[in-house]
Amino acid sequence: MSNPVRIGIIGLGRVFERYAIVLDGLVREGRAEAVVGYDPLPERCAVAQATYPGMRIAASPAEVYGSDDVDAVLVLTSMNEHGEIAAAAYEAGKHVLVEKPLATTLIEADRLVHLSQESDRLLVCAPHILLSPTYREMHRRLAAGEIGDVKLARALYGWSGPWWGEWFYRPGGGALFDLGVYNVTSLCGFLGSVKRVTALVGTAIKERPVNGVMTPVTANDNAHVLLDFGNEVYGSVTTGFTIQKYGRAPAIELYGLEGSMDMLGDDWAPRGFEVWRSEVGHWEIHEEQAPDWPWTDGLNHLVSCLERGVPSVTRPEQAYHVLEVMLAAMKSSAEGRAVDIASSFPAPDYSHEEDFVMDERRKHDTSL
Ligand SMILES: NC(=O)c1ccc[n+]([C@@H]2O[C@H](COP(=O)([O-])OP(=O)(O)OC[C@H]3O[C@@H](n4cnc5c(N)ncnc54)[C@H](O)[C@@H]3O)[C@@H](O)[C@H]2O)c1
Incomplete structure (x- = not known):
């Protein structure tokens, strides 16, 4: 592996600017280099070149991945x-x-998973939320049995929806793929593979302004999804481009037989977590330890895994599973029935990562 890791980028839209925040740091540290990029829109290429003046602009995606x-x-x-x-x-x-x-289809996702299984090259799939220090700390505590066996879980993420990118509102876009994907990934990371899905998924707002032009909406924008993890372990995901704001509702609620644990904030931007242990009898509040953690951290992770020669924490099989769950939710809603899930995935493997140690000085317990 060359050092720095030489990066090509395909798609230079809004999210590129968020990856650039992480890439900038890696470039400054001499660990990565922005070599070549491609976007069909010249204005997006211009933004990228202003960000990385040394970066070539390719004439096609093939020129990016074909570059030696x-x-x-x-x-x-x-x-x-x-x-x-x-x-x-x-x-x-x-x-x-x-x-x-x-x-956006299981056929394409299956091809990707098979390719990754035949090679030791990395295939790092977003969302990267299982990498956040808060998620990792909650995961560690759950595995240690801090709240006992989890039987119920609830997850929430939504907003009023993008005003850019018409594609968000066409098939292959939609709130489940764009937003629900975070919650489903989070819950699966905590609770394992889903066995069965029941859902209501619909299009509540039939027309929206996108880049100032009223645009018909043909993708879902509103969903409640029930997840059956087997052994009477149930989860739910509430998501949509139909949510103006929510108050202090946790992103993730986990109900164990000996306590409860909530992630505060959103799972892509945690704001700490709280734990109720029945034997303790009050809520323990853990302030966010990494408020600047970027949800594009998967790029740091990719480079770090390449440098260390270790596999990524999450496997492509989990991303496949999450896609199968989301497609099953749409099918369940359309057909009015529960849909079985065929795939499963290996548990996230944090064994190659340094332990994230909670800073006890910044932790404080509060009786509520
Ligand atoms: N914007 C966000 O807040 C956000 C957050 C997390 C993840 N994402 C994800 O990031 C991805 C991009 O989202 P975005 O908000 O940047 O959208 P965007 O519309 O701003 O950018 C997408 C870009 O892809 C380009 N593109 C389309 N077809 C292409 C092709 N064949 N080859 C190369 N480029 C092509 C478009 O020209 C556009 O510039 C989506 O998968 C989205 O779910 C977005």
Whole structure:
């Protein structure tokens, strides 16, 4: 692996600017280099070149993943393009980071998972929320049995919806793929594979302004999803481009037989967590330890895994599973029945990561 890791980027839209925050740090540390980028929109290429003056602009995605001086490709396009471009980049011999979902069909996602299983190159799939220090600390405490066996869980994420990118509102876009994907990924990381899904998924707002033009909405924007993890362990996800604001509702609520644990904030931007242990009898509040943690941290993780020669914490199989769950939710709603889930995935593997140690001085317990 070359040092610095040489990065090619396909899709230079809004999310590119968020990856650039992480990439800037890696470039400053001499650990990564922005080599080449591609976007069909010249104005987006101009923004990228202003950010990285040394970066070449390619004439096609193939020119990015076909470049000999690229080690890893970031696929940051609109969703329908993810599967095909990520597979082509992987087949071209590159490590790949792909934004969520990894593909919009199970056929494309299956191809990606199989490619990754036949190679030791990395395929890092967003969302990267299992990497946040808060998620990791909650995961560690759950595994240690702090609140006993979890039987019920609830997750919430939504907002009023993008005003850019018409593709968000067409099939292959939608609130489940764009927003629900976070909550489903979080709950699966905590509770394992889903066995069965029941859902209500619909389009509540039929027309929206996108880039100032009223645009018909043909993708879902409103969903309640029930997840059956087996053994009477149930979860729910509430998501939509139909939520103006929520108050202090936790992002994730986990109900164990010996206590409860909530993630505060959103799972892509945690604001600490709180734990109720029945034997203690009051809420223990843990302030956020990493308020600047970026949800584009998967890029740090990709580079760090390449440097250390270790696998990524999350496997592509989890991203496949989450896609299957979301597609099953749409099918359940359309057909008015529960839908079984065929896939499963290995538990997140934090064994190659340094322990994130809670800073006891910043932790304080509060009786509520
Ligand atoms: N914007 C966010 O807040 C956000 C947050 C997390 C994840 N994401 C994810 O990031 C991805 C991009 O979202 P965005 O908000 O940046 O959208 P965007 O519309 O701003 O950017 C997408 C870009 O992809 C380009 N593109 C389309 N087809 C392409 C192709 N074949 N090759 C190369 N480029 C192509 C478009 O021209 C556009 O510039 C989506 O998967 C989205 O779910 C977005």
